[in-house]
Amino acid sequence: MTKSAIATDNLSKSYGSTLALDALSLEVAAGEVFGLLGHNGAGKTTTVNVLTTLLEPTQGDAEVAGHSVIADARAVRGAIGYLPENVQFYDNLTLIENLRFFAELSGLRRPDQRIRDVLRILDFEGRDRQRLGTFSKGMRQRVGIAQAILHAPSVLFLDEPTSGLDPEGVRTLRETIVRLNSEFGMTIFMNTHLLSEVTKTCTSIGILRGGTLVHHDTLAKTLADFPGEDSLEEIYFQLESEPVS
Amino acid sequence: MNTFLVSARHEMLNTRRARTAHILLIVFIGMVIASSVIGWVTNQTVTGVYNKVVADGLTTAPNPFAGVSPLYYARNAVIYVLLIGSLMAIVLGVQATLRDRKASTVDLVLSRPVATPARLLGQLAGLAVVLAAVIAISFSVSWLIISIINGAPLGWDDTGRVIAFGSLSWVLLTAFALLGMLTGLRSKQETTALLVPFVIWSAVAFVLPQIGTAARPVALLNPVPAVASTGGYFDVVSAFTGPLSLTEQFKRASSMILQDPNVTGEATSSILILLAFLVVMTVVVVVTPRNRMRSGLNE
DSSP, X not given: OOOOSEEEEEEEEEETTEEEEEEEEEEEOTTOEEEEEOOTTSSHHHHHHHHTTSSOOSEEEEEETTEETTTTHHHHHHHEEEEOTTOOOOTTSBHHHHHHHHHHHTXXXXXXXXXXXXXXXXXXXXXXXXXXXXXXXXXXXXXXXHHHHTTOOSEEEEESTTTTOOHHHHHHHHHHHHHHHHHHOOEEEEEOSOHHHHHHXXXXXXXXXXXXXXXXXXHHHHHHHOTXXXXXXXXXXXXXXXXXX | OOHHHHHHHHHHHHHHHOHHHHHHHHHHHHHHHHHHHXXXXXXXXXXXXXXXXXXXXXXXXXXXXXXXXXXXXXXXXXXXXXXXXXXXXXXXXXXXXXHHHHHTHHHHXXXXXXXXXXXXXXXXXXXXXXXXXXXHHHHHHHHHHHHHHHTSOOOHHHHHHHHHHHHHHHHHHHHHHHHHHHHHHHOSSHHHHHHHHHHHHHIIIIIHHHHHHHTSHHHHHOSOGGGGOOOHHHHHHHHHHHHHOHHHHHHHHHHHHTTOTTOOSOSHHHHHHHXXXXXXXXXXXXXXXXXXXXXXXXX
């Protein structure tokens, strides 16, 4: 396998007799913002769950930040940040209590300075004593980013990060993602339905259909390869409908 | 800080903030205080009647409370630990493990370099500290009230017995908290996560002791079964159901610790059975696989 930030080799995952991910082989270079597209049920969340070691693959292997998700899952967990879809927290606890818990679980010994830095990056200053139960959906999503980057991971997994956000929330989150990639050099692997956001944030894309990767290339090359199409949306639907080779 | 300590501290914080825990704590402390007061009122009433009977020249027998240990006043606390305390521990245990599954925060936890046994043991340690605090507060209040009723602070021996009773209560409640944690991890629905341990608790607290007693009919008449052994079939059934009647074991050991004159024998076997239950439950909870911890609820 290569020294890419993420490299999967013939990765498959079945739930009983249902094949959710079929022999996925994919590389994401360090420093990229990768967008994984696909309809509901295409296997996007399964892919992220396997790469974050929440699920064990049925077949194949993957390396994340240079560690195997099977043989060295603990090292993978130490190197990644993860924001699940519809992220939830301990609503009885304050923002800082939630973040301190996740920072300490990640192995940070004296996390308070790091938490303050992250709160500044995400514009949460002055809210650290508020209980999470009082936060809006958009704010919770940003807290989700905060907990994911506390330990300065080299790879960040975002599962539908803009799901349920209003336009302002989407914009703020997009700016955060771009900043994390450009300023802190994080490799970002993102599942999303919002193709307009992919155009604005991703450097490369992949399209999953029924668990099979039907397209993988840089965004620039993908757009260049379809000169007649007006938008990524048109390209997406065209690729989605093509027969699998 | 390692996963165990982080999880323990987090569990204590979460439990401290939960309203249910506050309500149960208040009820439990209230019942333990009531237990001492009821014991004192009983003493006053019986002594009052006794004095009247003696004054009327109807008896020369000694006051039935003469020579009774002041710990007699705490005797009802045994029942409150069994009834209110066990239910409180089950609810706290279910909440501890179900909380992460309900809110899906378990994925945030397990995506970190966390060993699941350390995580679960940490949660258990946090709950155990909370239960120890509840028992310490309740029994301190109980000690104070008994001392007031007694007109003098309890001596070292009686204080030691109160501490021993509190420790045994902690073992029982922690074991029931583990039962709650287990069903919180294993159940597919929130309602079954609560119902199953309540059913098990009912069986352990009410059904098994009934089977044991019914299997030794002489025991219904004689509070000291060893004196009137029925032998044969009844002994066999009782030998099987006895160790499983954890609440009966607790009652027996507690009564001896509190110097109840109606109970004789030694408490060691009962204490060992309770400790064995605690160890077995700990092992069963700690070996829960990661996939089980993050399984969703069907609701």
